[in-house]
Amino acid sequence: MILHIIERAAWPAGEVRAPSLDTEGFVHCSDPGTVHLPANRLFRGRTDLxxxxxxxxxVGVPVRWEPGSPPIPDGPWFPHVYxxxxxxxxxxxxDFPxxxxxxxxxxxALAQR
Incomplete structure (x- = not known):
């Protein structure tokens, strides 16, 4: 499984279309071991996620594991959904408080798996 952070108000919808799909060509995702990195960098303190x-x-489209955006030298790779x-x-x-x-x-609930 891969993970995507989204505003509560944006879900449920027919599909996930993050703004990055238009600007970078893919939807940013993470895995259980890395999801805290973008969460803390981009969403610290938010309670609506x-x-x-x-x-x-x-997903029916390519999923590629690539360096983060922006890349972190010797950092983890993330799943990007194209x-x-x-x-x-x-x-x-x-819920992601x-x-x-x-x-x-x-x-x-995810850590216990």
Missing amino acids: LLLEIDPAK GPVPAAAVVAAH PGADGFFTLPS
Whole structure:
């Protein structure tokens, strides 16, 4: 599974079309071990987020593992989805609140797997 951070108000929809699809050509995603990195860099302290759990076999478009955007020297690679993510590929939506310090960690429902 791969993960995508989305505003609660934007879900559910027929598909996930992040602004990066138009500007960079792909939807940014993460895996369970890296999702905290973009969450803390881009969304620190926000309380209106969901974490979508996506089955990459169901997206119907290429999923490529590539350096982050912007790249981090010797940093992790992330799954980039080269097209909209259909709602049928989303297998679960998890509340994604930050901790008391404003930082994000993987929700316990995903960490226990």
